[in-house]
Amino acid sequence: xxxxxxxxxxxxxxxxxxxxxxxxxxxxxxxxxxxxxxxxxxxxxxxxxxxxxxxxxxxxxxxxxxxxxxxxxxxxxxxxxxxxxxxxxxxxxxxxxxxxxxxxxxxxxxxxxxxxxxxxxxxxxxxxxxxxxxxxxxxxxxxxxxxxxxxxxxxxxxxxxxxxxxxxxxxxxxxxxxxxxxxxxxxxxxxxxxxxxxxxxxxxxxxxxxxxxxxxxxxxxxxxxxxxxxxxxxxxxxxxxxxxxxxxxxxxxxxxxxxxxxxxxxxxxxxxxxxxxxxxxxxxxxxxxxxxxxxxxxxxxxxxxxxxxxxxxxxxxxxxxxx
Ligand code: UDP
Ligand code: MG
Numbered sequence: 001x002x003x004x005x006x007x008x009x010x011x012x013x014x015x016x017x018x019x020x021x022x023x024x025x026x027x028x029x030x031x032x033x034x035x036x037x038x039x040x041x042x043x044x045x046x047x048x049x050x051x052x053x054x055x056x057x058x059x060x061x062x063x064x065x066x067x068x069x070x071x072x073x074x075x076x077x078x079x080x081x082x083x084x085x086x087x088x089x090x091x092x093x094x095x096x097x098x099x100x101x102x103x104x105x106x107x108x109x110x111x112x113x114x115x116x117x118x119x120x121x122x123x124x125x126x127x128x129x130x131x132x133x134x135x136x137x138x139x140x141x142x143x144x145x146x147x148x149x150x151x152x153x154x155x156x157x158x159x160x161x162x163x164x165x166x167x168x169x170x171x172x173x174x175x176x177x178x179x180x181x182x183x184x185x186x187x188x189x190x191x192x193x194x195x196x197x198x199x200x201x202x203x204x205x206x207x208x209x210x211x212x213x214x215x216x217x218x219x220x221x222x223x224x225x226x227x228x229x230x231x232x233x234x235x236x237x238x239x240x241x242x243x244x245x246x247x248x249x250x251x252x253x254x255x256x257x258x259x260x261x262x263x264x265x266x267x268x269x270x271x272x273x274x275x276x277x278x279x280x281x282x283x284x285x286x287x288x289x290x291x292x293x294x295x296x297x298x299x300x301x302x303x304x305x306x307x308x309x310x311x312x313x314x315x316x317x318x319x320x321x322x323x
Contacts, residue, residue: 004063006030006037007088008105011078012054012096013044017205019053022096027061029102033109040065041096042082045072058308066308073302074213076220079159079181081302083171085309092162093181098203099129100160107195108162118167118190122160125196141218145183148226153186154194166190177294177301180221187225223287230288233281240277244270 008030015022030037043051043066051068058064067085069078079093092108094100100122108120130138146153159181163171167190174184186192209217222229247270251263 002036003087003089004036004038005089006033006035006105006109007082007086007091008037008039009079009082009086009091009093010039010041010096011044011075011082011093012041012046012050013072013075013078013208014046014048014050015096015205015208016046016049016053018097018203019050019057021203022098023057023061025098026102029105030063033106035109038063038065038086038088040067040082040086042078042085043068044074044078045069055308064308066306067304068306070303070305074216075159075209076178076180076217077302080179081304083168085304085307086168089165090162091165091168093159095159097205099199099201100158101197101200104160104195104197105162111193111195112162112164115193116191117193118164119185119192120162121154121157121192121194123154123157123194123196124199126198129199129201137214141221144218145221145225148222148228149183149187153183154192157194158182160197161185164190176224177299178220178224178291180217180224183221183225219287223291227288229284233284236277237281240274244274 008026010022026039030039039061041054041064043054045068051066054064054066058066067081069081073081082093083091090109090112092105094102094105104122108122111117111120142153163185167185167188170188170190171179171181171184247266251266254263
C-alpha cells in the first residue's frame with residue numbers, strides 16, 4: 001500500500017461517548033478532501049468500549065487505523081506513538097472530543113501548501129467555551145512557557161496542528177522522552193503559519209485531563225526546557241542564608257544588650273521559613289533528578305499492543321473478545 005498523503009492522529013482515552021459523533025463528522029469530511037489519508041487513532045489504554053468500537057468501525061472504514069497502547073500512557077505519549085507510526089506526508093493531531101473543529105484540517109492543508117510552511121498551528125481565537133478555572137490556569141501556563149522556552153510560542157495553540165514529514169522525522173529523532181509537543185514543535189523552529197478557529201464544547205463525555213495530569217504537563221513543560229527553577233533554588237537558598245544570618249545577628253545583639261526575650265515567635269518563624277525554603281529547593285532538585293533518573297532508565301514511554309495495519313485477520317477478533 002502506498003503511503004497516504006495525510007495522517008490524522010487522534011489520541012483517545014475512554015472516549016466511547018464521543019465515538020459515534022466522531023465517525024459521523026470525520027469520515028465525510030476526510031473523504032471529501034480528495035486526497036489519500038489514514039485516521040490513526042491511538043487508543044491510550046481505554047478501559048471502556050472504545051477499543052471494540054474502533055475495531056468494529058475499522059472493518060467498514062479502510063482508512064481507519066487503530067493503534068492500541070498496552071496501558072494508559074498519557075496524551076503526549078499517545079501523540080508520540082502516533083508520530084512514530086504515521087505514514088502520511090502531512091500529519092494532523094486532533095483531540096477525539098471534537099472541541100477542535102475537524103473542518104479546519106482543510107484550511108491547514110491549504111495554508112501549508114500555499115505558504116510552503118512545515119507547521120500550521122491551530123490557534124484558539126476565543127476560549128469562552130472553557131471554564132474559568134481552565135482559562136486562568138491555561139493563561140498562566142502559556143505566560144510561563146513563553147518565558148521559559150525563550151521563543152515565540154503561539155499563544156493558545158494546543159495540540160491541534162499540522163506538521164510536515166520533515167517535522168515528524170525531526171521529532172522522532174529527538175532523544176528525549178516525555179516530550180511536550182506544543183513546546184517541542186515551536187522550539188524546532190521550522191517555518192510556520194497559524195490558522196485561527198473557535199474551540200467548541202466537548203461533543204460528549206467528560207474531560208480526560210484531571211488535575212494531576214494537568215500538573216504533570218506543566219512540570220514536564222518547565223523541566224524539559226529550562227534549568228531556571230534550579231537557579232531559583234539557588235536564589236532562595238542564598239536569601240534563606242542571608243535571612244538566617246540576620247536572625248543570628250539580631251539574636252546576638254538582643255542577648256548582649258541583656259534583654260532576655262522569650263523569642264519563641266522568632267525562633268518558630270525562622271525555623272519554618274528556612275525549612276520551607278529548604279523543602280522547596282529539595283523539591284525542585286527532585287524534579288530534575290527524577291527526569292535524569294527516568295531518562296537513564298531508558299524505559300519506553302509507551303508500548304504498542306496492537307496495530308490494525310499489521311493485523312493478519314484474527315488479531316482484531318481476539319482483541320475484541322478479550323474485552
Ligand atoms: N487523552 C489521552 N490520554 C489521556 C488523557 C487524554 O489520550 O491520558 C486524550 C483524550 O481522549 C482527548 C485528548 O487527549 O482526545 C484531550 O483530552 P481532553 O479533551 O479530555 O482534555 P481537555 O480538552 O479537557 O483539556
Ligand atoms: Mg477536550
